[in-house]
Every structure is written in C-alpha cells, then in structure tokens.
Amino acid sequence: MxxxxxxxxxxxxxxxxxxxxxxxxxxxxxxxxxxxxxxxxxxxxxxxxxxxxxxxxxxxxxxxxxxxxxxxxxxxxxxxxxxxxxxxxxxxxxxxxxxxxxxxxxxxxxxxxxxxxxxxxxxxxxxxxxxxxxxxxxxxxxxxxxxxxxxxxxxxxxxxxxxxxxxxxxxxxxxxxxxxxxxxxxxxxxxxxxxxxxxxxxxxxxxxxxxxxxxxxxxxxxxxxxGIRPDSGMTYSTRLTPVMTLRTRLAQVKRVPAGAKVSYGQTWTAERETTLGLVPMGYGDGIAISASNRAEVQVGGARAPIAGRVCMDQLVVDLGDRPAEPGDIATLFGPGHDGEPTAEDWAAASGTIAYEVVTRLGGRTVRTYKGENS
Ligand SMILES: Cc1ncc(COP(=O)(O)O)c(C=O)c1O
The missing domain is CATH 3.20.20.10 (Alanine racemase)
Structure with missing residues (x-):
C-alpha cells in the first residue's frame, strides 16, 4: 500500500x-x-x-x-x-x-x-x-x-x-x-x-x-x-502565482482545558478550553523557530495560529472549537487562493524574507510535481 x-x-x-x-x-x-x-x-x-x-x-x-x-x-x-x-x-x-x-x-x-x-x-x-x-x-x-x-x-x-x-x-x-x-x-x-x-x-x-x-x-x-514578490512592498501589474504549496496532515488532535501550556518553555497558555492540532513539521524540516506563536496554518478551511514554540519535528496549532481530526490536511502555505497563508505571510510572521521561507525547506519534505511539464 x-x-x-x-x-x-x-x-x-x-x-x-x-x-x-x-x-x-x-x-x-x-x-x-x-x-x-x-x-x-x-x-x-x-x-x-x-x-x-x-x-x-x-x-x-x-x-x-x-x-x-x-x-x-x-x-x-x-x-x-x-x-x-x-x-x-x-x-x-x-x-x-x-x-x-x-x-x-x-x-x-x-x-x-x-x-x-x-x-x-x-x-x-x-x-x-x-x-x-x-x-x-x-x-x-x-x-x-x-x-x-x-x-x-x-x-x-x-x-x-x-x-x-x-x-x-x-x-x-x-x-x-x-x-x-x-x-x-x-x-x-x-x-x-x-x-x-x-x-x-x-x-x-x-x-x-x-x-x-x-x-x-x-x-x-x-x-x-x-511566484513570490521580490519584496512585499513592490507593486507591478504582472500576475505571478506562488508555485509551492506546503502541507501535511494533523498527527493528533486533543481538547485541553484553560490554562494548558504548550511546547518547550511553555510560552503559550490556553486562555480557555480549546482544541489543539499537532502538525508534524518543525525546524528539522526548515520551519523557522521564529514562527513560534506567530505564523498560521490552514486546517479545515480556516487559519489556526501556532501555539507555542516550533520544535524539531512538530508544532502545535490552536484550532479553537472547530471540529478537527487526526489526518486533516494542514496547509502551511500556498498560493493563497483558498485563504491559506502564503510564503510571504510566513516571512512576515517569522521576521524573514519569503526567499528564505521556501529555500530553507528540507529535512523530511517530499516534493511532488503537478502540471503539464511534470
Ligand atoms: C547572480 C544572480 N542573478 C540573479 C538572481 C535572481 O535573483 P531574484 O531571485 O531576486 O530574481 C540571483 C539570486 O540571488 C543571483 O545570485
């Protein structure tokens, strides 16, 4: 299989x-x-x-x-x-x-x-x-x-x-x-x-x-x-489409009570009872630790903020009260056409440039290709 x-x-x-x-x-x-x-x-x-x-x-x-x-x-x-x-x-x-x-x-x-x-x-x-x-x-x-x-x-x-x-x-x-x-x-x-x-x-x-x-x-x-702008402040009429969509599937979903603390250093605390999703990607795959508590991931059509520190293999997102299950697709970034963040959003959230967001991807990331020239 x-x-x-x-x-x-x-x-x-x-x-x-x-x-x-x-x-x-x-x-x-x-x-x-x-x-x-x-x-x-x-x-x-x-x-x-x-x-x-x-x-x-x-x-x-x-x-x-x-x-x-x-x-x-x-x-x-x-x-x-x-x-x-x-x-x-x-x-x-x-x-x-x-x-x-x-x-x-x-x-x-x-x-x-x-x-x-x-x-x-x-x-x-x-x-x-x-x-x-x-x-x-x-x-x-x-x-x-x-x-x-x-x-x-x-x-x-x-x-x-x-x-x-x-x-x-x-x-x-x-x-x-x-x-x-x-x-x-x-x-x-x-x-x-x-x-x-x-x-x-x-x-x-x-x-x-x-x-x-x-x-x-x-x-x-x-x-x-x-498909990435050289600088997010640049304006021009040429239409460019981001080429890469980075996605994975939730490894675990759990309900936690108010006061639950998340990830190393316990830098995030649940203000009320909420659902956490475990995203199996971390800095070992090129996700910047500076995205901790700042960037967002799309799950089930809505964006969920990263809760706590990005780890080597995993990060946690706060899904609030939305229904979610292990296996749900978590899109870190893509073209942005369906409301998902873009690499430029990740760059802004993590204090870097979008060049770095895409170039540093590695670790366990598998690249798959679609389109006529694939
Ligand atoms: C010599 C040279 N030419 C062209 C480029 C492409 O630059 P950009 O990605 O900004 O289009 C680079 C990348 O930095 C470069 O080193």
Missing amino acids: SHDPQIEAVIDLDAFGANIAALAACAPSSMVMTVVKANAYGHGMVPMARAARASGSSWLGVATIEEALALRAAGDRGPLMCWLASPGAAFAAAVEADVEVTASSVAQLEEIIAVAPSRPRVQLKVDTGLSRNGARGKEWTALVEAASSARAAGRVDITGVWSHFACADDPDHPANDSQEAVFRAAVDQMVAAGLEHGIRHISNSAATLVRPSAHFDLVRIGIAAY
Missing part, C-alpha cells in the same frame, strides 16, 4: 511556466535565464530546470559548478551559466560540460584558462556597487585587458558581461541608477579595448518587473518565477 508523504511540497509546474511567460513578456527583447540555484529556491533543481526550459527559458543559471554539473548529469544540455567559485573549483569539468563560467578577477580568469581542457567560454563579472563578486575600478580595467589579450591569443571566448543589483526591489533607490550607469561604462570599456562583450545582463526578478532600461540582452529571473 502506498502512502502520501507525511510532509509534501506540491509544486505547480503550470504556475511556474505561466510566471516565466509573464516575466518574459516584461522583457520582450531579452532572453530569459531562470535561476535554479539552491535546489531551485527549495523547489527541486532538476524538475524545475526541465520545466523552465520547456516554458521558454533559453538559459539556466546556478551559483556553483557543482550545481551546474548536477544539471548536466541529469541530462540538461542547454545554455547554462554559473557564477560562484573559489580557487581550485572544478573549472575543467565545467568547461568540458559546456558550462559558461564567470571570471570575477584576473586571477580567476587565469585559473580558468590554465585548467580548461579546451577554449573556455567565460563571462566577466563587474561589481557595480553590490561589493560581492566581481571586479571594480582598476581591477575591472585589468580584467578587461587580461581578457582582451587572452581572447586575441585564442585562449578564451568572452561570451558575456554581467552584474547584479543591490536594491532593485526598491525601485526608487538611487543605487539602481548608479549601478546601471557603472554597468554601461564597464561595457563601454570592453568595447574601447576591442573586446566583444557578448550578452549583457544585470536584471534580477525585481529589475525584470520594473526596470526596462536594465533588461539588456538577458534577464535573470529567480524568486518571481517561483
């Missing part, structure tokens, strides 16, 4: 495809790269990668070489870029697998060229103000010169130049104009050095949604493809 998974993240690939199409329509002259790093923001990298390609995303993006090689091992063959590597990373394997790698410094470019089994396809990363990866100022000038000489010597193909916004989810922030201007100047420097710049890209989801001047040749969409 087969059983439903105890903890199930149901991933709606039709919603994912529709989100990608809606985002592509925001940037009609640009290619789309769907970002599937970090296990596709918790949604499962390989199925999301396949669905993204099937939904018209010509490119995929990941952070690490290991992620890129995992996609290749799963049969992915399309344009694929990665961007985060320490010295000694598996650049040779990446180049062999036809993965485009990123050089953020002269030293990194030299390392890639030195170990590559054939002429590597490399994109250059310019730091325009985020101060993470990438070369800035004189180091950018040196990287352009080094890339130009290596290109002239036939040792590398420079296939793109890119950067990343710090504040694109705050469209009026002055950093956006400044970063875009630095990016344009960086591309001009490549042209002045006689180096073909290849594809230019700087936009994440937020910039794809609201900053057309920054769409360039390609947009890199992450969170919005999964």
Whole structure:
C-alpha cells in the first residue's frame, strides 16, 4: 500500500511556466535565464530546470559548478551559466560540460584558462556597487585587458558581461541608477579595448518587473518565477502565482482545558478550553523557530495560529472549537487562493524574507510535481 508523504511540497509546474511567460513578456527583447540555484529556491533543481526550459527559458543559471554539473548529469544540455567559485573549483569539468563560467578577477580568469581542457567560454563579472563578486575600478580595467589579450591569443571566448543589483526591489533607490550607469561604462570599456562583450545582463526578478532600461540582452529571473514578490512592498501589474504549496496532515488532535501550556518553555497558555492540532513539521524540516506563536496554518478551511514554540519535528496549532481530526490536511502555505497563508505571510510572521521561507525547506519534505511539464 502506498502512502502520501507525511510532509509534501506540491509544486505547480503550470504556475511556474505561466510566471516565466509573464516575466518574459516584461522583457520582450531579452532572453530569459531562470535561476535554479539552491535546489531551485527549495523547489527541486532538476524538475524545475526541465520545466523552465520547456516554458521558454533559453538559459539556466546556478551559483556553483557543482550545481551546474548536477544539471548536466541529469541530462540538461542547454545554455547554462554559473557564477560562484573559489580557487581550485572544478573549472575543467565545467568547461568540458559546456558550462559558461564567470571570471570575477584576473586571477580567476587565469585559473580558468590554465585548467580548461579546451577554449573556455567565460563571462566577466563587474561589481557595480553590490561589493560581492566581481571586479571594480582598476581591477575591472585589468580584467578587461587580461581578457582582451587572452581572447586575441585564442585562449578564451568572452561570451558575456554581467552584474547584479543591490536594491532593485526598491525601485526608487538611487543605487539602481548608479549601478546601471557603472554597468554601461564597464561595457563601454570592453568595447574601447576591442573586446566583444557578448550578452549583457544585470536584471534580477525585481529589475525584470520594473526596470526596462536594465533588461539588456538577458534577464535573470529567480524568486518571481517561483511566484513570490521580490519584496512585499513592490507593486507591478504582472500576475505571478506562488508555485509551492506546503502541507501535511494533523498527527493528533486533543481538547485541553484553560490554562494548558504548550511546547518547550511553555510560552503559550490556553486562555480557555480549546482544541489543539499537532502538525508534524518543525525546524528539522526548515520551519523557522521564529514562527513560534506567530505564523498560521490552514486546517479545515480556516487559519489556526501556532501555539507555542516550533520544535524539531512538530508544532502545535490552536484550532479553537472547530471540529478537527487526526489526518486533516494542514496547509502551511500556498498560493493563497483558498485563504491559506502564503510564503510571504510566513516571512512576515517569522521576521524573514519569503526567499528564505521556501529555500530553507528540507529535512523530511517530499516534493511532488503537478502540471503539464511534470
Ligand atoms: C547572480 C544572480 N542573478 C540573479 C538572481 C535572481 O535573483 P531574484 O531571485 O531576486 O530574481 C540571483 C539570486 O540571488 C543571483 O545570485
């Protein structure tokens, strides 16, 4: 006899495809790269990668070489870029697998060229103000010169130049104009050095949604493809549908008297007689302990607040006087269409961002996929 998974993240690939199409329509002259790093923001990298390609995303993006090689091992063959590597990373394997790698410094470019089994396809990363990866100022000038000489010597193909916004989810922030201007100047420097710049890209989801001047040749969409707003304060007309529904079934239901105290530390006390539902999910599955006494779960069509502290494997909800039984579905979050909380609600309740709510899911969560591309 087969059983439903105890903890199930149901991933709606039709919603994912529709989100990608809606985002592509925001940037009609640009290619789309769907970002599937970090296990596709918790949604499962390989199925999301396949669905993204099937939904018209010509490119995929990941952070690490290991992620890129995992996609290749799963049969992915399309344009694929990665961007985060320490010295000694598996650049040779990446180049062999036809993965485009990123050089953020002269030293990194030299390392890639030195170990590559054939002429590597490399994109250059310019730091325009985020101060993470990438070369800035004189180091950018040196990287352009080094890339130009290596290109002239036939040792590398420079296939793109890119950067990343710090504040694109705050469209009026002055950093956006400044970063875009630095990016344009960086591309001009490549042209002045006689180096073909290849594809230019700087936009994440937020910039794809609201900053057309920054769409360039390609947009890199992450969170919005999964149906989540980059920031809950952002407004735009593009319709996005959350892709993940996280649900389980009540393990136990019990009536407790007024004064009953719940969970470790006894931080919650029943004000009157009430019904408690035991939800078999906890921080071992990626539920934030900061959701204790704050977030809500939908049971039987209504929301029930978490009572007491989230534990490793379980949490308790206060069902009041509503009828409930063990086995009833408890939806932690979903698209919100049937009154259930969303990942954004969970983020607000637990003092984090929705990116973290979905990405940190793990432990015993089983992902199941529905939709045409499943
Ligand atoms: C380099 C790069 N591009 C694009 C993205 C996608 O960003 P978002 O999820 O905000 O669309 C990320 C994710 O943080 C990233 O690291």
